[in-house]
Amino acid sequence: MKAGFAAVLATAFAAPPAQAASPVYGDFSLMFQRSAGQYAPPGEKAFQWAWSPQSATESQITWGDPVTWPPATAEHFVRSGDWVLLDGWDGNGTYYSQRVTEESACDGAQCTAIPSDGGRQHYVRWTVPSTDYRLVARGTITRQSSGKVVHFEHLQTWGAPAPCSNARFGARTCITQTETWSDDNGLPAGSPMRETLHRSIKIAKGLGMAFAIDQDVPSPWHAEATEYWNW
Template structure:
């Protein structure tokens, strides 16, 4: 339930000497438009990528992406000792958005829980100036594919149901996405990350209440769970230690 905004690149001007006179000559690159990064560079969602995050000196969990097409990919999260897990989340790239479609019993399997939004709003990184988002067929607007220069917030409510509609979980998901910034953990200093700050409420077999409050960094070229700072349901920290392709 959990896992965009732009690095501006400006080339320095060239200093060229002509005879005894120094003349500043800006390079062509200095007038070029900034190159926007995208969500795929930080998640590696369309690569057969995987990673492991550690807490307290031992493996706390593992993730892996399973691309199913050029626009659809499942991500699995679980215990590395019991891999693969019998659950995954399905994400769909549609235009300039990454959408969350639902959940299944393992990467590549049909959806067993379908998530549909009843309300979505987008605003600035402080969740102010919220405006309605047009529906994407009910799928959740999870993150913008092209990473904007400024952070943004998505506040959405919806339901999770099996295909037969026999049960309903009501939820609210608030995400703040922060633009690229320098980041480090104990094993990977000097990286560049985007940050997802998220809160999740639901009524899944309990009264409707806050179930998750955390901040996660995603590292460019490495992937998910670079750092994890959780305060709800418990105070807990974990950092990415191993990253690979399979």
């Protein structure tokens, strides 16, 4: 009897089964690895991307032509708590600082203001939610060498992990970033912003960026990942 009672007690107070950790953006983007890849429209020339971690919380990504690699432009991202922030990017021999004046996170029609973190854009959640969410950011980009300011609006929808596939790598699990970018670059002062980009990018778990890209602004374009590697 005592042995049986002890067994019951052991079962009652046993630790619950361990639950799988929630996926994080790094599982998909591989932003804190020296990861790289190529993507191309079917039958056409390839383009390339590569992450270059700078510290435990900072990384930069470059996009460009593998023939003339490395490119002169790199986007700078910082992990802060449960967010990945966009600070700005290098290019044209200078640095472009991106700072938001208004940000919100939306679940359906319900939007909540995001508290500022040094003015940097809250680009994507680090812990990947199980449901889609939207981000709205408005602010300015300042060219450090000249002080020129451009106003922008960046609308994003981040899709929850879902099945995806492409011709080279078959069935995978992806998160999808659908984004619309508008700005007043090159327009007369006081002009309304114009939409310059609308696209969706699938990011595959364990592989990285640009698993598939579908763009319709400024022009229709489709590309899929053809290679992934660590450098």
